[in-house]
Amino acid sequence: MTKTNAGNFFEDFRIGQVIRHATPRTVTVGEVALYGALYGGRCAVQSSDAFAKAVGWPRAPVDDLLVFHVVFGKTVPDVSLNAVANLGYAGCRFLAPVYPGDTLSTVSEVIGLKENSNGKTGVVYVRSTGYDQDGREVLDYVRWVMVRKRDEAAVVADQLIPELPAALAPDQLGSAVPFLDRSAWDDELSGSRHRFADYRVGERIDHVDGVTVEEAEHMLATRLYQNTAKVHFNQWTEGQGRFGRRLIYGGHVISLARALSFNGLANAFHVAAINGGRHVAPLFAGSTVFAWSEVLDTAELPGRDDVGALRLRTVATKDRPTADFPLKIDGGDWDPGVILDLDYWVLMPR
Amino acid sequence: MTKTNAGNFFEDFRIGQVIRHATPRTVTVGEVALYGALYGGRCAVQSSDAFAKAVGWPRAPVDDLLVFHVVFGKTVPDVSLNAVANLGYAGCRFLAPVYPGDTLSTVSEVIGLKENSNGKTGVVYVRSTGYDQDGREVLDYVRWVMVRKRDEAAVVADQLIPELPAALAPDQLGSAVPFLDRSAWDDELSGSRHRFADYRVGERIDHVDGVTVEEAEHMLATRLYQNTAKVHFNQWTEGQGRFGRRLIYGGHVISLARALSFNGLANAFHVAAINGGRHVAPLFAGSTVFAWSEVLDTAELPGRDDVGALRLRTVATKDRPTADFPLKIDGGDWDPGVILDLDYWVLMPR
Amino acid sequence: MTKTNAGNFFEDFRIGQVIRHATPRTVTVGEVALYGALYGGRCAVQSSDAFAKAVGWPRAPVDDLLVFHVVFGKTVPDVSLNAVANLGYAGCRFLAPVYPGDTLSTVSEVIGLKENSNGKTGVVYVRSTGYDQDGREVLDYVRWVMVRKRDEAAVVADQLIPELPAALAPDQLGSAVPFLDRSAWDDELSGSRHRFADYRVGERIDHVDGVTVEEAEHMLATRLYQNTAKVHFNQWTEGQGRFGRRLIYGGHVISLARALSFNGLANAFHVAAINGGRHVAPLFAGSTVFAWSEVLDTAELPGRDDVGALRLRTVATKDRPTADFPLKIDGGDWDPGVILDLDYWVLMPR
Structure with a gap:
């Protein structure tokens, strides 16, 4: 025994x-600051109490993906x-906003x-x-x-x-977002004048920038989420394994891609739903991550004229810029640089 | 002059x-979050205000070893x-609980x-x-x-x-812990159904997991404690020294071993005392740390039926799994993988 | 478009x-803790609510250079x-103090x-x-x-x-500092008995210690400031560029030098102004940073007998100790180890 x-x-x-699952976790401004330093997100709503209050939150909410990673991390010891x-x-x-202290x-x-x-x-x-x-x-x-x-x-x-x-329907989105005063939404402070109505189905956006990942960074992140999956931490064992390397938590890639996507989607202040996603290939420290997005759909939210939803595909690559929107080769195999194919809904002010 | x-x-x-000693230091939720990300500890008491309140604290207390490192760090410029x-x-x-803001x-x-x-x-x-x-x-x-x-x-x-x-006696333990409502202690949330009565003297537990240490991590940790010992930070000088490497602060090893020990000692929510310890060999970045523990003693605490104390020996190794409980070779020299031999008391709910 | x-x-x-500029940013104790762990500053005023309150602040203010970096970072996407x-x-x-939550x-x-x-x-x-x-x-x-x-x-x-x-005049300094009760300034807790009157123009101080910089550290720091300059993050692109390396944000060097300068300037609790500065050479990860300072001027502040100002030149080097105060060779070219030459005013209690 x-x-x-x-x-x-x-x-x-x-x-x-x-x-x-164990362990309940209080998410504080400490976690929020570290999450910011790990990914460099710049959404005004999550960065600024003042901005969040001006448009309708009581204070800056915790980043959606930080909530996801903390909730996910707890399942690892029991499920995976x-x-x-x-x-x-x-x-x-x-489903509901999370604030520091929750x-x-x-x-x-x-x-x-x-x-x-x-x-x-x-x-x-x-x-x-x-x-x-x-x-x-x-x-x-x-x-x-x-x-x-x-x-x-x-x-x-x-x-x-x-x-x-299946993919979430528009009427299932938005319960984590208070009704916003969009007249108080300041496009200069948020970083873009492009709002919901400016995006078209089929539009593709190269997020341009790349970010190189270090071992210390992904391990700090994964421990921040109390995710205990062994492959992320133990070089002694992994060095003898399939890849010879520590494997980076897939959620780290999602958060990197989300932060990169600010350049082109600055007003996409909220991940409302993730319809599905695939980690196409593993990521290891030392590689540089790039990302591009395509607008798959746009939707109004029933009963709300403050925000609209964009359904996005965001594709992340490693060591491969994304100006040509890499995905599959001849419609068949994945482009060898692709590591993530994510289908999700974001909200934008109208 | x-x-x-x-x-x-x-x-x-x-x-x-x-x-x-200089410098007084306010320990906030910022330090707590970073400490969590550096070691990945999962004790529910320190992780969750809600869990801590349910059993008797006013809020989640600061991890005992974070308190130790901050108190210790101040002595370095004057003593060592x-x-x-x-x-x-x-x-x-x-001796007393520490809360964020203290x-x-x-x-x-x-x-x-x-x-x-x-x-x-x-x-x-x-x-x-x-x-x-x-x-x-x-x-x-x-x-x-x-x-x-x-x-x-x-x-x-x-x-x-x-x-x-000498080793602390049981009647010297526990003043940092309020009287707990152990009926409110939720074993699913805490991560283990094994409480004080389930451990036996002589029992040995391999903590299984290993964690590789990076230069950035131990330097962030050691600066978090405002520990200024030169050997941890200066590769230019250390590169010409005895080891040719930056030496990792011994307390970093203690915190790594403590976090690893959650796997087998999840309900050991409090380090009540450290009887003694020995840094058997130095640790350098790139090595993977493992740990195992032995129950040296068990003790009830006078006047308290809420918690009991386990006296533990926790042994940490580098680049050497611990399924065979490495310690000494033929009872003589240290096993070459051993880096830490720590003797301490923890508290567990009864 | x-x-x-x-x-x-x-x-x-x-x-x-x-x-x-986008993005407004709430600076919390989370940012403060991470900034501390990145540089290891030990000024009592910024480290301790208790110390700060004893001398006249309502609580510990945010480190001046953290404020600088956050304000600066926002300008990068639009200006540089x-x-x-x-x-x-x-x-x-x-001009004014910043507190966590601002x-x-x-x-x-x-x-x-x-x-x-x-x-x-x-x-x-x-x-x-x-x-x-x-x-x-x-x-x-x-x-x-x-x-x-x-x-x-x-x-x-x-x-x-x-x-x-031009260089700021003494009457332009100090508005970010409340009137201090210098009798409550505890030299043991602050780390030095040397106050304003103990420094002389022309005095040079070698700050002795060196700190090696890792990629993960400078990227965490630069993202903490939401500074998006591409050269700091993207090894894929920079590997093909002029240096073949990610370039470290110049402000990271300033903060490292400021933290090192505690050893010799422990009571210089506030950067009141930066007159000018030059990043003489780039810094890359793996190098070790050293620093020395010279007192260029000393000044009383009009109407204030609580604090005085030192005008400092702080020079940082890489992979070169600073016991001989390196600056220029034969008064001409920069010493090849010098990376920063900074001219600024600090305040000290009188």
Whole structure:
């Protein structure tokens, strides 16, 4: 009987199982400042209490992706410690604003299980929900991950492939954002005169800038999220593994791409939902990340004339500038520089 | 007459001398967040205001070792700037909780002096006490350090080898912890169902995980503590020195081992005392740190049925996993991978 | 019509043009803690609420240079994104204290324009002013920078070389500092018994210590300031450029030198003004920074008997200790180790 956490193996999960994860975490201005220094985001709403108050928040809210990473990190020791691969996520909705001082905790429900034909692994589908200290839902999302079996002979009783959430509909967006006084939105301070109505479906934007990633940076970030996945931290073990390197947390790439996208999407002040995403290739320290975005859709929000939604595809690359919008080669294989393909909704003032 | 601090040499110290150290330091949620990102600790009490309040604190207290490092850092310019070696510490007690916003300062008293027979160095013993802004003692400990003489001919009048504190007794533990409502202690949120009664003397726990250390990380940490020891920061000088490398602050290793020990000791929410410790070998950036622990003793605390104390030995290694609990070879020399051997008391809910 | 910011080119500027920069930024204890960990400053006033209150502040003010960097960072996307060289700055005055929670924003006015004879570039002079959330001026300074033309054929109408501010006069110093109770200034806690009257014009101080800079550190710092200059972050591009390396933000060197100068100037609690400065040579990660200072002048402040001002030259070097006060060789070329020559006023208690 060991007291260390060996994580759950595929046969340990049951449909309908509910896991309350450790560790609840109070997110303070300390986390906010460090998150800022790790990515360099410049959205006025999250950077400035004064700007946020002028348009309708009580104070600057915590960056959406910082909330996501903290909520996500808690699930790792229970869900993905024995994961072979993180296969995808879907249906991620940001439901309520989080402010410095709020305490986040996470509960997951197993909504699907499917053993692989090799008998060695299976796919676990979980819906994870983040709560604040008052029990209010701030975030939920589905992810699915391939997990090893402890014992190949173990029988897995009930299996089910759940219906995965499609892209979120516009009427599911925006509950984390107060009604904004858009006349008080100052385009000079926010960094762009381009608002919701200025973007067109099919428009593509090269975010131009690149940022090189260091080992110390991604490890600080991943620990900030209390994400314990071993591959990010242990060079001794990883040096003998598949890549010979520490693998950078996929969420770090998402946050880098989001910060880069300010150059072209400065008024996209809120990630309202993540429809899905794929980590196409791994990222290692020393590489330089670039990003471009395409507007997949635009939508008004029912009952709101203050903000509109853009559905974006943001593609990140490593060691490859994105002026030519790299994605796939001849419509087939991924361009070898692509590392992330993310489909999500952002809000912009109208 | 220089205005720079040349530090004290052995002959500058006097038995009974009291040194009020610079610089008082307010520890905020900013320091707390950065400390978290540097080590990745997951104790619920220090991570969550909500968890801490539920069991009896007014809010999440500052991590004990962060308090230790800040109190310790202040002593470096006066005590160990001319040190050849940090020989040991003992009798370290955590006396009162520290909360974000508290200001820490340190006073040391010289309690022992012993010149070495070579006439070039001597051992200085100091008792250092950390205070908060109201003058309340939050921490005290003894350390002894070998310090160079400025002038080999200098005569050192009064010498004394002090009686070093033995391991702290259980009745000296726990004053930094309010009486806890252990029925409100949520084992799912804290990360383990194993409480005080589940640990046995002689039990050994491999903490499994390893973490690689980068130069930027240990320098950020050591500056966070305002610890000015030159060997940690100056590659130009150290590159020409004994190791050819910047040496990592020993306290960084202690904090890494403490964070790793969460995996197996998740409910050990408080370091109540450090009985003694030895930095067996130096650590340099690029190495991966592992740790294991042994339960040396268990003790109830007089008058308290909320918590119990475990006396632990935690051993850290570099570039050497610890599944076989490495310590000494044939009971003699240290295993070449061992870098830290720490003897301390932690508290756990009963 | 691109939505990304291409920055302004020389012909885009007009004399008298006013630019309100994005992004307003709330500076919290989070930024303060990270700034501390990046540089290791030990001034008691900025480190301790208790110390600051004892002598006359309502709480510990934000470090002057952190304010400078945040105010400066905002100007980069509008003023120097297409800069060839940052030529100088002058007349920098710290006008009001900044406390954690204050929101900083920046407005610049173009005060000079001078096309270079090659027709490819020109010099832009701006006066930038930092404001807090109540519109109070906290900082202003002039800088001039050589900016590329987009179109060599573009005609630049009005040109003007402005009169640059000379060194600030003593009566322009100190408005950011409340009247201090110098009897409450505790020299043991502040780290030095040397006050204003102890320094003499011509006195030179070697600050002794050296600190090696890592890529992760300077990038964290520069993002903390939301400074977006590309040369600091993008190894992919810079690797093909003039230096083959990411260039470290000049302000990072200033903050490193300021922190090193504590050893010899511990009571210089406030940078009151920067008269001028020159980044003599670039700094790259892996180098070790040293510093020395000379007292250029001393001055009483009209109507104040609590503090006095020292005008300092602080010189920073890379990979070159400063015991011999390196500056120029035979009074001509710069010593090859020198990277910074800074002329500024600090305040000290009398």
